[in-house]
Amino acid sequence: MELIKPSFGLIFWMLIGFGILLFILAKFAWPVITNGIASRNKKIQDQLDEAAKVHAEMENLHLRHEEMLAQAKADRDEILAEARKISIEIQDNAKAKADSEAQAIIEEAKKAIHYEKMKAMTDVKNEIANLSIDIAEKVMTQELSDKAKQEQLIAKWVDENHLN
């Protein structure tokens, strides 16, 4: 019976003791502990969020960096291509110009040659004419006395002159 019969004294002290304990802990211990835990949880969460944010930012930065690098590469390639194109153009132009100049020089040379040739022909013609006159003069002065000799001479000169 004693086992299941609650005693007055113990109930009395239990009410007082547990009441005081509850009061003390509820006032001085539990709020501090639960708030401490909550505040630390919050701090950890904040730091995790912050880390995630920084990570995202880093990712972003990295992406931008990559982008810039790619852009730079593309720019470089473009510039190189342009340069190559320009150099080829310049080369082509130079070649064309040189060709045309050479052509012009050749034309000029041809013209000059033709002109010189004409000039030489004229000179030769004049020379022949002068020679003919000279021959005629010599014939006149030297061989007019002998008729046969005259004719022989004339035929010889004509024969000689026939070379032209």
Add this chain to the structure above:
Amino acid sequence: MRYNKLGFIVATLVFAFALLFSPHSAFAAEEEGEFDAGPFIIDHVTDSYGWHICGEGDKSVTIPLPIILFDNGLQVFSSAKFHHGEAAYKGYALGWGDQKGSIVKLQDDYTGHLEEGEEYAVDHVCKFNISITKNVCALFISLILIAWIFLSVAKQYKRHPNEAPRGLQGLVEPVVIFLQDEVINPSLGSHAPKYTPYLLTLFFFILLNNLMGIIPIFPGGANLTGNIAVTGVLALITFFVTQFSGDKEYWKDIVNTPGVPWWLKFPLPIMPLVETIGIFTKPFVLMVRLFANITAGHIIILGFISLIFIFGQMAPALGYSVSVVSILFYIFMGCLELLVAFIQAFVFTLLSAIYIGMACGHEEAPEIAK
């Protein structure tokens, strides 16, 4: 590592104490007469007016505790005056028979030795007996211990805010977080902050006293949470907290239970009656569950210890050989009790939280209770 060492030392001490003293005590009992396991066990799981440390009879070492009575004015004297129930003081004596456990006033103001076999007429049983008994003493010790633990932990939080827990803080914090996350918050929802202090105090009070009850030597060894007055007060507090936090819905559900056919409510109010009884059975069950679990564990352990005494009476050698088996069973039961200490503290807190949660309109039972 420090806790492991401490546990090891305690376990070794327990083992050594039990092994060394039990058979000798058995022989001592043999000299005095038949060993009776029943009263032996009941004496150890119930309250007493002195704190018995060791030894038997006249050679026993007992801490005398103050007797405080409101009987014809305030009476305060030491329990040593009773000489373990063999003497009366100013007409007061320890009750016997049906009055065992209480203090009785004899018809004449007799002080001195009570002769065995002689009849003493009892005038009345002292009703307002607020003596500092063994359990009250253990209660005070545990209260001081709990207050010290949690105030020092709170100081740690104040002194080192937002830092990793250290020392005692690291021991307490996971339990507090577990209770908050698994028991209190799921049971009470938005009402949780209001009841958290009570539920946490409840849990740690029961747990610490369960654990202290397992330790067989002073300052442990008092069967505080296995005492129906203690569990009754705890259940009573939960009962009152539940009723006072009950909202309109809670009372309406009791008077007019939803989801039940009308003929169960009218003309015979069966359901309201059942619900009303339910209000009282819930804390009653809380009280009995804790009391029965803890007391049963102690009774089983004491049963094993009694075996040593019983066999020791037959032959000392038998007592020694049985003591090995008994101690092994004792260690096994001790481990089981350790588990029960946590489980019962947890269950009491969980059910309190659920009852309060149901009363204040948080219908959802936590995941862990399902």
